């Protein structure tokens with residue numbers, strides 16, 4: 001009898017001690033419901049709104065659970081840098097839906113050795129994309145010029161919405177790098193196929209229900225919306241990606257100078273057929289679009305809003321263009337170092353636009369220690385980039401648009417380690433160099449010739465935000481374009 005009592009007391013003591021120990025090593029966070037955790041809280045409002053509110057309550061590192069997955073949310077720039085510099089945090093989450101439509105291939109959602117090799121390969125080749133006859137710079141300059149000649153110049157003085165044309169220009173830059181091809185502005189079928197990934201949103205409403213009850217995926221695809229998503233993915237692969245690969249297979253010189261990203265992949269496949277399967281090649285191509293077109297277009301659309309809302313900023317950028325570039329030639333990437341105000345304007349745009357407010361989730365492949373806490377293996381790590389960018393500790397008066405915060409007393413660019421729109425560390429944005437080149441050449445190319453303003457009586461409300469696939473973008477708006485005198 002005494003022995004049984006002693007064992008029971010022992011068990012109770014052990015449970016209490018282990019709870020205390022785990023409280024000490026685990027960060028604080030909101031309590032969730034059994035099994036589903038906090039997932040319903042996250043469905044009621046925008047994800048980052050909820051995460052930002054919890055950050056105010058629980059601090060720079062906290063945890064919550066969703067469907068059995070523990071999530072750690074970090075909003076301190078040094079902790080984000082520390083976490084993402086570790087190889088242990090380089091995996092991506094896998095869930096049943098992602099594995100159905102996204103597979104675990106490609107650049108953005110792959111993990112482990114496949115990701116490591118594909119990232120190294122893609123970074124190397126994207127960096128070298130002064131390939132073929134035209135360099136990356138001229139590819140972008142050509143698209144800026146086309147936008148000016150075909151869309152802006154013919155519409156001077158009239159209110160126009162440039163969203164679609166901007167999207168075409170950005171898509172064409174990626175398509176040129178990937179396949180040496182170009183889509184016509186009026187080819188709506190091709191454009192739709194290229195941007196079919198937006199269709200993922202149509203599935204979103206059922207996403208949570210299906211995640212909770214994966215057995216629902218056994219229902220006919222038209223019930224869950226899955227048919228539509230698969231169909232759009234297939235369409236994009238069938239109409240554009242697969243024919244492009246086939247064409248390249250017939251014409252590639254496996255030992256010669258690669259013409260584009262597909263050639264690079266085919267050459268790599270001939271050396272390493274296990275890595276570069278056709279499926280993986282398709283996913284890598286798609287990922288450059290998924291990750292590259294909406295992010296860049298949305299940032300540019302925010303940039304034009306800030307320029308319009310702050311005419312004095314627009315004037316200063318134009319003055320710099322006049323002084324450094326003049327009117328006789330298009331702005332070039334080599335001008336960047338002599339145009340600190342323009343660089344600071346782009347940095348401030350990215351800080352305030354927060355187009356990827358919660359970054360992209362990482363998963364720990366091993367347990368790590370961070371900020372005095374233990375993050376177990378298999379946990380999801382979320383970088384709350386928007387909290388960092390809007391923290392007055394790092395950016396005084398964070399709600400004020402002020403490019404000067406990125407300039408020192410001599411007017412030179414003053415980097416700030418808390419600015420991280422492309423994330424940081426081993427999985428940081430693979431297209432950062434391309435995106436930065438695009439932002440600079442589009443903004444300067446347009447302002448070299450035009451001044452922009454909103455149509456009379458229209459003022460863009462900065463809270464008019466549309467969310468798609470985790471991207472925070474402005475709702476559609478019109479601009480009046482005026483030729484500079």
Ligand code: HEM
Nearest residue numbers: 107108291292295296356360422423427428429430431435
């Ligand atoms: C202003 C434009 C852009 C922004 C703000 C942006 C931001 C980001 C962010 C926050 C991530 C997640 C990093 C992480 O997981 O920690 C990411 C990943 C990625 N981005 Fe970008 N991006 C932009 C443009 C581009 C472009 C133009 C491309 C290529 C054409 C691109 C390709 C990628 C890829 C492939 C990844 C996945 C990297 C990996 O998982 O290893 N991005 N980007």
